[in-house]
Every structure is written in C-alpha cells, then in structure tokens.
Amino acid sequence: MSDKKETGAPVNGGHPGSRRPRQRAMEVGDAHAVEGASPGEGERREPRGARRKRETRARLLEAALALVATKGFEHVTINEITEAADVGFGSFYNHFESKEALHAALVDWVIEEFGERLDALVSGLADPAEVVAVCVRHTLLRARREPVWGRFLIREGFSDRALHLGMHRRLRRDSEMGIAAGRFAAADPFMSHVSVAGIVLAAIAAELNVAAPGRSAAEPDQDQDVAQEHLAERAAVAVLQTLGLGRAEAEHVARRPLPAAPR
Numbered sequence: 001m002s003d004k005k006e007t008g009a010p011v012n013g014g015h016p017g018s019r020r021p022r023q024r025a026m027e028v029g030d031a032h033a034v035e036g037a038s039p040g041e042g043e044r045r046e047p048r049g050a051r052r053k054r055e056t057r058a059r060l061l062e063a064a065l066a067l068v069a070t071k072g073f074e075h076v077t078i079n080e081i082t083e084a085a086d087v088g089f090g091s092f093y094n095h096f097e098s099k100e101a102l103h104a105a106l107v108d109w110v111i112e113e114f115g116e117r118l119d120a121l122v123s124g125l126a127d128p129a130e131v132v133a134v135c136v137r138h139t140l141l142r143a144r145r146e147p148v149w150g151r152f153l154i155r156e157g158f159s160d161r162a163l164h165l166g167m168h169r170r171l172r173r174d175s176e177m178g179i180a181a182g183r184f185a186a187a188d189p190f191m192s193h194v195s196v197a198g199i200v201l202a203a204i205a206a207e208l209n210v211a212a213p214g215r216s217a218a219e220p221d222q223d224q225d226v227a228q229e230h231l232a233e234r235a236a237v238a239v240l241q242t243l244g245l246g247r248a249e250a251e252h253v254a255r256r257p258l259p260a261a262p263r
C-alpha cells in the first residue's frame with residue numbers, strides 16, 4: 001500500500017459515537033499546552049513540524065482507541081489504524097516502534113491520564129470512602145458520556161498493563177489507605193480490591209449495554225432495574241459495601257455532591 005501524505009484532513013467515517021480523529025487530536029494537544037501561557041502563546045512557540053507530529057500521533061491514538069474498543073487489540077491491524085486516522089502507513093513508525101508500543105501508549109493515555117485527573121479531583125477530600133465513591137461515580141459518568149472510552153476500559157480492564165495503572169492502582173491505593181485509617185474493614189484486602197474492580201467494570205458494561213440512551217422500550221422486563229437512573233451512585237454504594245460500610249452509610253456517602261473539577 002502506498003503511503004499517504006499527512007495532510008491533517010479529518011476522517012469522514014469513524015466509530016459511531018466517537019469524535020473525528022482530527023478534532024480529538026486538537027483536544028489532546030490542548031491538554032499539553034504550556035502551563036501559565038496565554039491563549040495561543042504555547043502554539044506560537046512550538047515549531048510547525050513538532051505540532052504536526054504531535055497531532056498525527058494523537059490521531060493515531062484516537063483511531064486505535066475506537067478500533068480496539070470495538071474489535072479488541074489482537075484483531076486490529078496497523079493498516080486499519082492508519083486508514084482510520086487518515087495517516088500514511090509508513091508514517092506510523094515515525095511515532096511508534098510497533099503495534100505493541102502503540103497499545104502501551106494507548107493504555108497510558110486512556111487509563112493513566114484519567115486516573116491523574118481523578119487524583120486532582122479528590123485531592124481536597126479527607127474521607128477515604130468519599131474518595132472511592134467519587135472516583136467510581138466519575139468513571140461511570142465518563143463511560144456514559146463516552147461509550148468508546150467505556151468499551152475500551154472493559155476490554156482492557158484486566159490486562160496485565162491496566163492492572164498496574166489508572167483505575168486498578170488507585171482503587172488499591174485508596175482501599176489500603178481506608179483500611180489503614182480504620183474506615184474500611186476487609187479481611188482479605190486483595191480480594192476486596194479484585195471485587196471492587198469487578199463491580200466497576202460490570203457496572204460500565206451494564207451502563208453501555210442495558211442502560212444506554214436510545215435502548216428500545218420493548219426490551220425484557222428484567223432489564224428495567226438496570227436501566228433506572230443513578231447507576232453511578234448505585235455502583236459506588238456496592239463498592240463501599242464491599243469495603244465494609246453498612247448500606248445506609250454507603251448510600252449517604254455515595255450521594256454526596258461531587259466536588260468541582262480543579263481549574
């Protein structure tokens with residue numbers, strides 16, 4: 001297959017529900033703007049070639065996210081990724097040494113960066129139970145807003161790399177802190193962590209596959225309990241109960257107002 005020129009043109013197709021790679025690439029690039037710089041200052045200082053390289057890399061990651069979320073990493077080819085990103089096949093290797101290297105970067109981007117934002121969000125909270133509840137709720141709420149992100153999290157949630165990053169690492173850390181503080185009671189901390197992670201991923205699956213907007217009203221009656229609102233809070237309640245809180249207290253903590261996102 002002949003290489004295409006990197007024109008920066010947006011893709012006309014893409015995974016349903018996802019934003020165009022070009023648009024998303026600009027958003028990803030915005031996240032790395034120079035702190036304290038006035039609008040446009042960081043961009044003026046960045047050489048054009050470096051900016052285009054960064055944007056192309058972001059488009060490859062966005063395209064890979066949609067494809068892996070739909071098909072699974074093992075069934076996605078480099079050619080499919082470059083086609084979806086509207087990038088020349090040969091240009092892939094200007095950014096990643098292999099498909100496995102892209103996968104590692106993708107997991108870091110999708111899971112680890114989200115975890116860092118959660119850390120900032122809960123930095124002012126003193127109650128370990130509220131920290132866990134807020135993180136669980138935000139994870140479910142993001143999966144609802146961004147189904148592609150949620151499906152990727154389900155597929156990669158128990159991969160070797162994901163188990164040491166983002167959601168898993170932070171859930172383990174926050175659970176252990178709560179146990180050390182006497183807030184949580186867990187006879188087997190490891191199994192508590194595994195159970196908590198399983199609850200979160202199962203709740204995301206329920207959100208996307210049962211409670212998703214637009215689901216037909218003719219679905220089986222047994223799905224109605226899942227399709228109710230407040231699934232994020234209900235997942236947080238289940239997690240807190242797994243960590244040893246009573247039902248009434250878990251519900252009280254899980255329904256506290258969410259903290260404002262840091263500016």
